[in-house]
Amino acid sequence: xxxxxxxxxxxxxxxxxxxxxxxxxxxxxxxxxxxxxxxxxxxxxxxxxxxxxxxxxxxxxxxxxxxxxxxxxxxxxxxxxxxxxxxxxxxxxxxxxxxxxxxxxxxxxxxxxxxxxxxxxxxxxxxxxx
Numbered sequence: 001x002x003x004x005x006x007x008x009x010x011x012x013x014x015x016x017x018x019x020x021x022x023x024x025x026x027x028x029x030x031x032x033x034x035x036x037x038x039x040x041x042x043x044x045x046x047x048x049x050x051x052x053x054x055x056x057x058x059x060x061x062x063x064x065x066x067x068x069x070x071x072x073x074x075x076x077x078x079x080x081x082x083x084x085x086x087x088x089x090x091x092x093x094x095x096x097x098x099x100x101x102x103x104x105x106x107x108x109x110x111x112x113x114x115x116x117x118x119x120x121x122x123x124x125x126x127x128x129x130x
Contacts, residue, residue: 008032008055015044015053041066 008014010031017037035053037044041062048056057076063069094101 012055013053015048015056017057041068045071 008031011033012031013033013035015037016034037047037053037056039047041058044056044058045068047053058071060069060072060075063072092105094105
């Protein structure tokens with residue numbers, strides 16, 4: 001999953017979020033096998049320990065939140081692999097008529113991304129494969 005293509009041998013199984021191995025977001029290096037894994041970071045690490053994958057792809061923010069930054073061995077650059085659409089969208093609720101608060105809490109790019117994700121989910125297939 002890094003620029004050194006020989007770093008992982010062909011067939012290395014990478015535990016990824018389910019969307020990372022989809023046709024719209026293929027495995028970052030073709031000779032690797034993406035193994036979709038659901039669950040929180042602790043559960044995915046358990047599955048790694050049970051040999052369901054050889055390596056594991058997790059969000060740094062999630063590992064930091066649970067105090068497990070120590071398990072990070074590599075941070076991927078966005079030119080290697082982009083996070084899934086909507087992965088970091090947060091929702092804030094503010095008073096309808098508080099235009100100042102709404103202006104501070106609104107990011108046009110995030111809004112566009114969230115709207116794109118919602119329209120993708122609204123499609124009959126609901127799988128976001130574009």
